[in-house]
Amino acid sequence: MVAAFQELQVKLTPRRWSCVIDPALALSPQGLAVVKRLGEFVDTWIPREMWHILDNTHFYLRQPRTLTSIQTREFSSDGPTAFDEQQLVSALREWERLRFNTDLIRLKMFWIGDGLSESFLPQDADADIVFRYESLNDSLDARLPTRSTLDAAFCDTVALSAALPSSFILTLQPSATGTPEICRALETWEIPCKELDESDELVALERHYLRELLVSSGLAGICWAGLRLAVLHLVAPGAHLVPSRAEPDDSFAGELLDDNREVEVSESDFWRGAKAFWYALNR
Numbered sequence: 001m002v003a004a005f006q007e008l009q010v011k012l013t014p015r016r017w018s019c020v021i022d023p024a025l026a027l028s029p030q031g032l033a034v035v036k037r038l039g040e041f042v043d044t045w046i047p048r049e050m051w052h053i054l055d056n057t058h059f060y061l062r063q064p065r066t067l068t069s070i071q072t073r074e075f076s077s078d079g080p081t082a083f084d085e086q087q088l089v090s091a092l093r094e095w096e097r098l099r100f101n102t103d104l105i106r107l108k109m110f111w112i113g114d115g116l117s118e119s120f121l122p123q124d125a126d127a128d129i130v131f132r133y134e135s136l137n138d139s140l141d142a143r144l145p146t147r148s149t150l151d152a153a154f155c156d157t158v159a160l161s162a163a164l165p166s167s168f169i170l171t172l173q174p175s176a177t178g179t180p181e182i183c184r185a186l187e188t189w190e191i192p193c194k195e196l197d198e199s200d201e202l203v204a205l206e207r208h209y210l211r212e213l214l215v216s217s218g219l220a221g222i223c224w225a226g227l228r229l230a231v232l233h234l235v236a237p238g239a240h241l242v243p244s245r246a247e248p249d250d251s252f253a254g255e256l257l258d259d260n261r262e263v264e265v266s267e268s269d270f271w272r273g274a275k276a277f278w279y280a281l282n283r
Contacts, residue, residue: 016108017042020161022171022182023050023153025229027067027091030222032098034170034229037217039108043122045164046111047156053149057096064088067149112160126165128244133163135242139270143189154185161232162239162274169232173280180230186276193232193276203279206231210281229281238270 019042025031026046035044053060053067060067064085098104104120112133113119119130126132137159144151161167171180183193196203210231214220223229 018045018164018167019043020045020047020157020164020167020169021050022157022169022180022232023047023053024181025170025172026050026095027053027088028172028227029087029091030225030227031091032094033222034219034227035109036098036107037219038170038213041213041217042108044107044109045160045167046109047153047160048112048114049149049153049156051111051113052152054092054095054099057092060092061089064092112163129163131244132239132242133159135268136162136236136239136270139238139268140189142269143191143271145188150181151185154182157182158186158191158234162234162236162270169234170281171230171232171278173228173230176228176280176283180232180278182232183276183278189271191271191274191276193278196277196279198279200279207279207281214282223282228283230278231281232276232278234274234276236271236274238268238272238274241268242270 019038021031021035021044026035035046038044067088110120110122110125112121112130116130121129137155140155140159141147144155157169161169169182171182173180179195183195186193198204198207214223214229219227
């Protein structure tokens with residue numbers, strides 16, 4: 001008797017990376033192209049404040065200087081030159097068209113909105129991610145000395161990255177030797193942000209992989225044209241201490257069923273001991 005065995009083939013598909021797009025990059029002249037093309041290879045996440053900005057494009061199109069701190073500047077050897085309002089206006093209009101005329105699901109673009117019903121999450125997303133994000137965002141907000149559009153944008157970006165497992169933030173490097181604005185903000189919030197040396201083996205390994213993604217997504221030309229990208233990683237031990245919701249629903253994510261537990265969460269500093277690390281992806 002001969003036993004017949006069917007051939008079994010096992011194919012392992014690596015998990016897609018989660019890339020949080022800093023609004024400073026999103027609102028740059030090439031930001032939308034970066035988001036759209038990278039979406040073929042990674043899950044791109046847009047911070048909530050970016051959508052709030054797009055909800056008020058009628059205001060920002062008339063007053064683009066209110067977004068001066070998160071727009072792209074042209075840098076010379078002497079420092080930043082004048083603010084280019086037209087570039088920001090153009091970027092806002094492109095994002096507005098994308099939002100209303102494009103299938104964002106196809107672009108693999110995700111976000112956490114003002115509640116679960118206004119969020120768009122991957123199918124395999126943790127059910128507690130919205131609550132975890134809100135808790136981290138509220139805790140970080142307590143460290144902010146001010147709450148400008150820039151502060152809100154960076155706060156949302158950092159909290160979102162900490163809420164997502166194995167994610168990184170993609171941002172702009174203002175010059176070949178400059179520090180990204182979001183890194184300066186972290187230092188202001190008493191979260192140390194260290195630039196990693198290019199000789200670090202892990203930096204070299206990850207940078208090589210991400211550079212391959214840039215080439216595969218057709219972004220090499222944009223980088224040669226002057227776009228400088230930087231990668232930011234957050235290490236927040238307190239993010240693992242955020243409690244899970246007992247019964248996740250569609251109500252406001254920061255609202256808990258147990259009043260005593262709510263007080264405990266609100267008084268927690270989930271950013272105690274947090275650190276950040278960044279490196280230039282391309283020069």
